[in-house]
Amino acid sequence: MKKYFLKLVRSPKQSIGSIRNARVFKRFAQRYDLVYFGDVDASKDEHHTVRGVSLAPTYLDKHYTVGNVQEQDLIAFERINTLHYPNHKAQDYIWWIIACPLEKKHIPHIYINGLRHKDIFYSNLFIKEPSFHKRVDAQHFGDLDRHFAVYAANNIENDTLRHYIDQPMIDVLRHTLPGHDIEVVDGQVLVMTHTKKPSVHVLEVMLKAALWLADDLNGK
Numbered sequence: 001m002k003k004y005f006l007k008l009v010r011s012p013k014q015s016i017g018s019i020r021n022a023r024v025f026k027r028f029a030q031r032y033d034l035v036y037f038g039d040v041d042a043s044k045d046e047h048h049t050v051r052g053v054s055l056a057p058t059y060l061d062k063h064y065t066v067g068n069v070q071e072q073d074l075i076a077f078e079r080i081n082t083l084h085y086p087n088h089k090a091q092d093y094i095w096w097i098i099a100c101p102l103e104k105k106h107i108p109h110i111y112i113n114g115l116r117h118k119d120i121f122y123s124n125l126f127i128k129e130p131s132f133h134k135r136v137d138a139q140h141f142g143d144l145d146r147h148f149a150v151y152a153a154n155n156i157e158n159d160t161l162r163h164y165i166d167q168p169m170i171d172v173l174r175h176t177l178p179g180h181d182i183e184v185v186d187g188q189v190l191v192m193t194h195t196k197k198p199s200v201h202v203l204e205v206m207l208k209a210a211l212w213l214a215d216d217l218n219g220k
Contacts (some may be wrong), residue, residue, distance in 0.1 A: 018062065020198065021062070021063055021078055021198050022038070022062075022063055024063075024198050024199060024200055024203065025063035025065055025076065025077075025078070025203070027200050028065070028076065028200050028203045028204070029065045029067070029076075031200065032067065032069050032207070033067060034065050034066060034067030034069075034074075034076070035065065035066050035067055036063070036064075036065045037064045037065065037066070038062070038063065038064065039060065039061070039062045039063070039064070040061050040062075040064045047061075047064065048075065049061075050075060050077075050079075050097060050099045050188065050190065051185060051186050052111075052183045052185040052186070052190055053111055053125055053128070053129070053181070053183060053185075054079050054081070054093075054095045054097060054190075054192060055079075055081075056081035056082070056083065056093075056124070058081060058082065059079055059080065059081035060079070060080045060081075061077050061078070061079050062077065062078040062079075062080065063076075063077055063078045064077045065077060069207065069211065070211055072100055072211055072214055072215075073100065073101055074098060074099065074100045074207070074210065074211075075097075075098070075099045076096075076097070076098045076099075076203060076206075076207070077096075077097055078094065078095065078096055078097075079093075079094070079095040079097055080092065080093070080094050080095075081093050081095075083120050083121060083124050084120075084124075085120050085123045085124060088119070088120045088123070089120075091118065091120050091121075093121070093194070094194060095192050095193070095194060096192065096193050096194070096195055096198070096202065096203070096206070097190055097191070097192045098190070098191050098192075098203070098206045098207055098210045099188045099189070099190045099210075100188060100189050100210050100211065100213070100214040101187060101188050101214075102184075102187050102188060102189060102214060102217055102218055103218045104187075104217065104218055104220070105187035107164065107184050107187075107217060108152060108153070108156050108160065108184070109129075109152065109153065109183075109184065109185050110150070110151070110152050110156075110161070110164065110165070110183070110184045111129075111132065111150075111151040111152070111181070111182075111183045111184075111185075112148050112149070112150050112151075112165070112173065112181065112182040112183070113148060113149040113150075113151060113181055114147070114148060114177070114178070114179045114180045114181050114193075115147065115148060115149060115179075116179050116194065125151075129151075131153040131154065131155070132151045132152065132153060133151065133152070133153070133154050134149050134150070134151055135150045135151065135152055135156075135158070135161060143174075144165075144170050144173065144174065147173070147174055147178055148173060150165065163220060164184070164217065164220060168216065169213070169216060172209065172212060172213070172216075176205065176208070176209050177191065177205075177209050179193065180192060180193045180206070180209075181193070182213065184217065189210060189213045189214050189217055190210075191206045191209050191210045191213070193206065
């Protein structure tokens with residue numbers, strides 16, 4: 001597993017929510033023998049920056065946790081950013097993310113959206129990823145579009161998407177990850193959520209799904 005060297009960023013004021021979430025991540029780290037680093041500063045600390053739709057011009061990664069579960073490297077953390085768009089009220093976003101590196105690095109950028117975002121999120125998404133389009137393939141995806149929306153560049157063939165988003169994956173998404181976002185980007189698979197009830201259980205559900213998705217994608 002890669003080595004990560006980090007310096008903690010200590011804020012003079014910590015909200016009750018931040019303290020609560022720190023406890024959750026620390027318990028999660030202890031349960032799975034992971035290393036909890038806390039908050040990291042992207043401008044100063046040496047750490048792997050997870051990219052994708054959650055990355056904004058200004059952001060803070062908190063409760064940064066790394067390790068290996070079932071021979072799979074992973075990073076778990078909370079990302080806080082603020083979205084801006086003309087004529088819209090700025091909106092704070094708090095993501096919980098688990099990222100697993102993939103052995104296969106050639107998989108195209110695919111974003112599977114859990115349909116829980118507001119307009120300002122999509123406005124920012126299409127600025128950041130102008131080639132993204134919602135992909136509709138009812139014949140293959142079935143009723144997946146009742147729970148998720150699949151985004152990818154127009155130059156990605158439908159057959160390519162069908163290869164990666166096959167029926168076993170659709171079943172896992174529908175039954176295990178409703179309301180979550182899944183992204184394949186930069187040789188990683190990400191499972192992301194905005195939870196109002198943070199708990200170790202939430203992270204465990206994400207972990208189980210991330211491990212399954214990494215294994216599934218590596219086998220394709």
